[in-house]
Amino acid sequence: MQREAAIREPLILGNKTYKDITDDVVGPIEGPAPMGWKIMITIAALIAVYGVGSILYLLGTGIGVWGLNKTVGWSWDITNFVWWVGIGHAGTLISAVLLLFRQKWRMAINRSAEAMTIFAVIMAAIFPGIHMGRIWVSYWVLPLPNQFGSLWVNFNSPLLWDVFAISTYFSVSLVFWYIGLIPDFATIRDRMKKPLAKKIYGFLSFGWSGRAKHWTRFEEVSLVLAGIATPLVFSVHSIVSMDFATSVIPGWHTTIFPPYFVSGAVFSGFAMVQTLLLIMRKGMKLENYIHVKHVEYMNIVIIVTGSIVGVAYLTELFISWYSGVEYESYAFINRFSGPYSWSYWIMMTCNVISPQLFWFKKIRRSLIATFILSIVVNIGMWFERYVIIVTSIHRDYNPSSWGEFHPTSVDVGIFIGTLGIFFTLFLGFARFFPVLALNELKTILKSSGENYKKSHESH
Amino acid sequence: MGKVFHVMYDDDDTLKQAATQLVSKGIHIREVYSPFPIHGIDPIIGVKRTRLAIAAFMYATTGTTLALLGMWYFMIHDWPMNIGGKPSFSLIENLPAFIPVTFEFSVLCGAHGMALTYLLRNGTLPGMPATNPDPRTTDNMFVMEIAADGQAMSVDELEAAVKATALVELSVKESH
Numbered sequence: 178m179q180r181e182a183a184i185r186e187p188l189i190l191g192n193k194t195y196k197d198i199t200d201d202v203v204g205p206i207e208g209p210a211p212m213g214w215k216i217m218i219t220i221a222a223l224i225a226v227y228g229v230g231s232i233l234y235l236l237g238t239g240i241g242v243w244g245l246n247k248t249v250g251w252s253w254d255i256t257n258f259v260w261w262v263g264i265g266h267a268g269t270l271i272s273a274v275l276l277l278f279r280q281k282w283r284m285a286i287n288r289s290a291e292a293m294t295i296f297a298v299i300m301a302a303i304f305p306g307i308h309m310g311r312i313w314v315s316y317w318v319l320p321l322p323n324q325f326g327s328l329w330v331n332f333n334s335p336l337l338w339d340v341f342a343i344s345t346y347f348s349v350s351l352v353f354w355y356i357g358l359i360p361d362f363a364t365i366r367d368r369m370k371k372p373l374a375k376k377i378y379g380f381l382s383f384g385w386s387g388r389a390k391h392w393t394r395f396e397e398v399s400l401v402l403a404g405i406a407t408p409l410v411f412s413v414h415s416i417v418s419m420d421f422a423t424s425v426i427p428g429w430h431t432t433i434f435p436p437y438f439v440s441g442a443v444f445s446g447f448a449m450v451q452t453l454l455l456i457m458r459k460g461m462k463l464e465n466y467i468h469v470k471h472v473e474y475m476n477i478v479i480i481v482t483g484s485i486v487g488v489a490y491l492t493e494l495f496i497s498w499y500s501g502v503e504y505e506s507y508a509f510i511n512r513f514s515g516p517y518s519w520s521y522w523i524m525m526t527c528n529v530i531s532p533q534l535f536w537f538k539k540i541r542r543s544l545i546a547t548f549i550l551s552i553v554v555n556i557g558m559w560f561e562r563y564v565i566i567v568t569s570i571h572r573d574y575n576p577s578s579w580g581e582f583h584p585t586s587v588d589v590g591i592f593i594g595t596l597g598i599f600f601t602l603f604l605g606f607a608r609f610f611p612v613l614a615l616n617e618l619k620t621i622l623k624s625s626g627e628n629y630k631k632s633h634e635s636h
Numbered sequence: 637m638g639k640v641f642h643v644m645y646d647d648d649d650t651l652k653q654a655a656t657q658l659v660s661k662g663i664h665i666r667e668v669y670s671p672f673p674i675h676g677i678d679p680i681i682g683v684k685r686t687r688l689a690i691a692a693f694m695y696a697t698t699g700t701t702l703a704l705l706g707m708w709y710f711m712i713h714d715w716p717m718n719i720g721g722k723p724s725f726s727l728i729e730n731l732p733a734f735i736p737v738t739f740e741f742s743v744l745c746g747a748h749g750m751a752l753t754y755l756l757r758n759g760t761l762p763g764m765p766a767t768n769p770d771p772r773t774t775d776n777m778f779v780m781e782i783a784a785d786g787q788a789m790s791v792d793e794l795e796a797a798v799k800a801t802a803l804v805e806l807s808v809k810e811s812h
Contacts, residue, residue, distance in 0.1 A: 194776065195775070195776035196776040199775045320706065320710055327715065329711065329714065329715055330710075331717070332707045332710065332734060332737055333711070333722065335736075337737070338736040338737055338740070341736070341737045341741060341744075342736065342740050345740045345741070345743055345747075348744065348747075348748065349744065349748075352747060352748065352751045353747075360671075360672075360774070363766065367768070367774045367775065379765075379766065380762060380763055382760075382766070383755065383764055384760055384761070384763075384764025384765050384766050384767065385760050385766070385774075386767045387670050387672075387773055389667065389668040389669075389674070389681060389683050391758050391760070392673035393673070393683055393685070394686045394688055396673050397686045397689055398688060398750060398751065398754045400689075401688065401692050401750060402747055402751075405692075405696070405743050406743075406747070408739070409740075409743050419736075615672075616671060616672040616673075617672070619671060620672050620673060620675070623649075
């Protein structure tokens with residue numbers, strides 16, 4: 178049997194058995210929906226409906242209803258896209274990279290983090306889709322034979338790389354998530370008393386029976402998927418950053434972008450995981466599985482990635498001066514002292530200063546402080562993208578066309594709407610899906626469960 | 637027509653010990669059903685290492701080939717375009733710009749190919765019926781399945797050997 182150093186904090190608290198783990202996770206699915214959940218999903222769904230309305234209005238009228246103008250041709254659309262894709266990076270990072278590093282604490286959070294990833298990537302994909310204006314011809318991004326020549330899509334363009342990156346990332350994350358869910362659906366199927374629910378979970382579990390050979394394959398598939406999903410995580414946000422970095426706009430044309438965007442993505446993704454899980458563990462009484470130690474581990478990731486982001490901001494600033502290119506240095510002087518300096522300083526405060534507070538053990542292990550700071554980071558990361566995008570283009574080479582961007586109600590409606598759709602999906606997941614990876618948690622119970630660790634010590 | 641033993645244990649380590657004990661007596665264990673992977677059970681009951689990783693590699697290299705072939709056809713052969721003065725007359729010259737899509741497409745083919753193979757080889761597909769002998773094996777119980785046919789001992793001897801292990805339940809069924 179595998180033993181773990183006594184000095185390590187247990188990952189599963191309380192006197193748990195295998196049966197308890199099943200009861201604690203599947204119990205809430207079998208019972209009636211709590212009032213708090215009903216209220217939350219109603220609010221989220223109403224916001225989602227408003228968002229869908231805004232999107233339909235946009236599609237019916239054209240993207241002129243956004244606040245875009247002569248210089249600012251890309252604004253909230255791409256900001257929201259990058260923000261959502263960034264949030265979508267934590268899930269696969271947790272399940273893939275932490276699997277390769279054999280981090281056992283990931284098992285309590287990977288399922289919901291992956292769900293968050295999938296929903297966030299769906300939200301992200303909405304934005305380039307609707308920005309095309311004519312969404313019904315969005316299949317033109319694929320290299321399909323056509324009547325124009327055939328005129329093919331341009332494989333030299335990072336925008337096309339993005340099509341491949343995002344669709345690969347989405348579908349691979351979805352498969353990774355679902356393969357992990359199959360055995361847990363089987364657990365629910367075998368416990369369910371209600372005939373219809375039993376049928377549905379039976380269908381979803383694909384007839385999983387837990388044979389030894391199947392488990393061997395399961396572990397191999399998880400490992401190999403983790404191995405190939407790890408470079409995928411890094412490639413996706415690198416490619417997103419190349420949408421900007423391969424252009425010739427001062428402020429965008431920077432080689433630092435790929436690593437800077439990837440760490441920013443992990444940073445914001447972990448912040449969103451904290452926001453969601455701190456509510457979920459309370460609401461679903463999972464305090465024994467997701468506890469202070471898990472929160473602390475995630476906060477450490479936030480310090481590391483937040484510091485990388487901070488260094489990247491300062492490096493950019495320094496290089497813009499050191500390069501001696503006047504357009505480049507103007508782009509940055511304009512960022513911190515121009516009409517958008519307020520957003521620059523929000524970004525700096527939220528992303529550079531606030532994560533440094535986690536160096537204090539008290540703050541790092543405080544759930545309330547973590548919750549507040551995670552929201553601060555989410556806001557900061559949205560502004561990071563806003564700053565990069567809008568401040569770099571609102572003053573171009575021709576001062577007579579300089580202007581500022583003002584979001585319209587449609588810009589705001591679509592953004593708020595995606596938050597509504599996201600939370601509706603996530604709340605649905607929390608209600609009907611096993612929110613913890615049951616089968617994986619059971620494998621670490623004996624090495625990392627509190628009661629087992631205590632009994633090992635007494636021997 | 638032979639008897640099939642379903643021996644139930646309430647702990648993974650107990651099952652592993654029992655399996656070692658039975659195998660040392662020359663008993664062949666047909667299957668083990670468990671709620672989570674029992675590490676170290678495979679060599680005891682003679683489950684061979686899966687070749688799924690090799691399959692994944694082959695799917696991924698297929699993806700690499702298809703991506704490069706496709707981009708060569710679209711960008712070099714069928715309709716070469718002058719984009720920003722960048723060369724588009726040979727695959728090698730244009731290769732740096734093709735790397736991201738080649739990588740993504742390799743991952744796409746590798747991951748989905750392996751996932752599909754995994755589901756097909758397991759026989760776990762939408763709508764398939766569950767075949768675990770007891771619903772508790774997806775919760776907290778561990779079942780060993782032993783077929784009496786083909787064993788080197790009689791059914792009674794087998795039963796005695798099985799009962800000597802730390803089991804919690806034993807059910808004997810006639811198989812068809």
